[in-house]
Amino acid sequence: MSTVKDDPEQLKQNKRVGFIYLSQEDCIKAGGLNMEGTLEAIQKSFELHGQNKVIQPSKPVIRWGGPETEETRGRIMTMPSYIGGDIDVAGMKWIPSMPENPRKIGQPRASAIIILSDPHNGFPLAIMDGTIVSAMRTGAATGIAAKYLANPDSRTVGIIGAGVQSRTQLMAVTSVFKNQIETIKVFDLNEEKTKQFAKEMQSELNVSVINLTSAEEAIRNSDIVITATMSTFPYVKGEWLKEGAFHSEISFWDTDPQELVYYDKVVVDDFEHVKHHAVDVSYRAVRDGVLAEEDVLNLGEIVIGKVEGRENDQQKILFNPIGMSIHDISEAFRVYKNAEKSGIGKDLSLWEHPHWL
Template identity: 35%
Template sequence: MLHTINPEILFLKQEDVIKAGLLDMKQILAVTEKTYAMLGQGLIKNPPKTNTSIPDKENWQSFFNAMPCYIGGDIDIGGIKWAAESKKNATIPGIPYGIDISILSDPETVLPFCILDGTLITAMRTSAVGGLMAKYAAPSDADTACLVGAGVIGRTMISAVHEALPQIKTMCLCDIDVAKAEGIAKEYGDSLGVEIIPTSDSKAAALKSQLIVGETTATKPFMDTSWLTPGCGLVSMHSNEVMEDVFLKADGIVADYWTQLKQHTNPLSKLTKEGKLDESQIMDLSELVLGTKKLRTSDNQFVAAASMGLGALDIMIAYQLYLNATEMGIGTKVNLWDKPLWE
C-alpha cells in the first residue's frame, strides 16, 4: 500500500467490480487461501462485528453490520464492510435482500482510497470459503457432491466446489423449491463439464455423495446422522441446518474462524459450552491452510466443517479488485475534498 495524502477515492459500482474480475472464482479462491494463511500468521485484526437491528435483534425487519479490519503483511490496509439486509426487500422486485458496501483506507493517513459495491463479493467469498473447506473435507476419491440450497450462495458454490475439487463430475443441487435448482442447473448448462442434477430430495442426494455442502436458510436443523455415508465430508455455511449430534460423530471438525464462531449461537458453540465437545477438537481453517493440522488422515473418516464468515476476507477481495480496476482504468474517481476546511 502506498501511503497517500491524496484525498481521491475510486468508486466501483457493481458493474465495475464484475469487470475487475469478481466472478473469476480461481482468483477469489487464491485470495481466500492467502487470507486464511495471513489470519493464522497473526497478520489480520478482525474485531467482532457490531449489529444494529431494527426494531430489535429478536424481531428484526432490517439490520446493519459493521465489520472493520486491518490487514497487515504485504497488504497493509484498513477496511470496513458495511453489510445490511432487509426482509422488505424480498417483496420489492429489483432490490437484493442483502446490500453491502466496502471502504478501503490507508492505514497511515487513514484516507479512504476506494469505496465499492460489496454485495456480490459476499456471495463469492462465502462460496470460496465453502470450496476451500470442501477441499479439506472431501475424501480423496470424491467425484460426487450434494449441494443443499439453490439460492445466491448455492449458485456460486457450484463454481467454488468445481474450482477447489475439479475431480467432482456430478453435483446434485437440492432445494425445497426445486424450480430454483432447475434454473441454476440450466444457467450453468455444461459450461463446467460437471453434470448438475436439480432435485428436491436432499437426503437421497446426500446418500449418493462423498461431499455434502449446506447453504440453506432453513429455520431449524434438518441434516442428521442418517444423511452420512462412511468417509463423507460435510461443510455447513448456515448455523441452523445441521443437527448437533452430526458434529459429535465427526473424526475431524474445522471452523472457518473459531474465535468468532464460539461467540455466536450455532451447534459447535452450544456443544462446547455444554461440555459435550472439547474446544481443542475444533481446528481452524487457517491451520489447515498453513499445514499445521490435518482435518482427515484417512478416507474412511467422517469430517465436518462450519462457517460463519470473515469480514477481513471481503476486504482482501475488495483490495484485489481495486488493484485490478486501477490497472484496467475502471471506476469513477471522486475527491473527499478540494481542500479540507479545518486541518
C-alpha cells in the same frame, strides 16, 4: 519565524484526497466473478490468519430481535479488519441481510458496501459494492476448506439450497477439483427454482447437475455436502453422510448440534468470532456440551500446517464458517487493484483541501 513545515495554510496546499468508487458493474469488469482469482485471495487471507498477521475485531450485529430472527426479520453486520503481510490494507464491510427483499420488493436479500483504507495515513482507497465480493468470498471459503478437508478423489457434490450462495459454492468447489467433479445433486424447497438452478449450473460449470426431491437424497453418497439455505429449523441427519464426507454448512440452522457426534472433526474459520455471533451450530454444540471448545479447529492453522486436517479417507468433517472480514477485504483489494490497473471506476474526492489541519 514560521516555516512551511509549521504553517497550517501551507500544509493545506495541494492536499487533495481521492478514492475510487466501484459500482457492482465496475467490480464485475475488474474480475469480480473470476473464481480462480478469488480462491487465491482467500487462500492468502487464511494463511495470514493462521500466522496471526491480521487484526479482526468481533463484528457488531444490528438485530431486530434475537439471533433466531436473522433468517426472518433480518440483520446488519459491520465487519472491520486489517490484513498484514504483502497485502497491507485495512477495510470494512457493511452488509444488511433482509430475507424478505426478494419476495416483497424484488431485490436481493443481501447488499453490501466495502471501504478500503491505506493503513499508513488512514485515507480511503476505494468505496465499492461489496455484494459480489461477499458472495464470491463465501463460496471461495468453502473451496479452500474442501481443498484441505475433503477427500482428494471427491467426485460427487450434494448441495441444499438453490440461491446466490449456492452458485458461488459450486463455482469454488468445481474450480478446486477441476475436471474432477462428475455429478452435482441439488435440492431446494422451491421445485421450480431447483430445476432452473440445475439447468443454469450445468450449462455454466459443464458438470451434470440433477435436481432431487429431498435433502436426504442430495446428501447420501455425496463426497462433498454443502448446506446453504435460509432454513429456520434443522433437517440434516449425520447418519446420511457417507464415510469420508466433507460437509460445509454456511447456514445457521440446517444441522442440529446433537448431530455433530457423527463428525470426526469440526472446523471453523475463527471460533472466537463464531462464539461472538452465538448462532452457528459449532457454537451451539460447544454451548450444549456436545463438543469441547478445544476440539473445534481453525482452518487457517490447518492451511499453514500448524494443525492437522484430514488424517484419512474415512473421516467425516464439518466446516462451519461464520464468515471473516479479512476474506472480504482481501478479495475487495484484489478487485480494487485490478480496477486501478485497468482504469475502471470513478475517481472521487474526499476533499480538495482539508478545511482543518
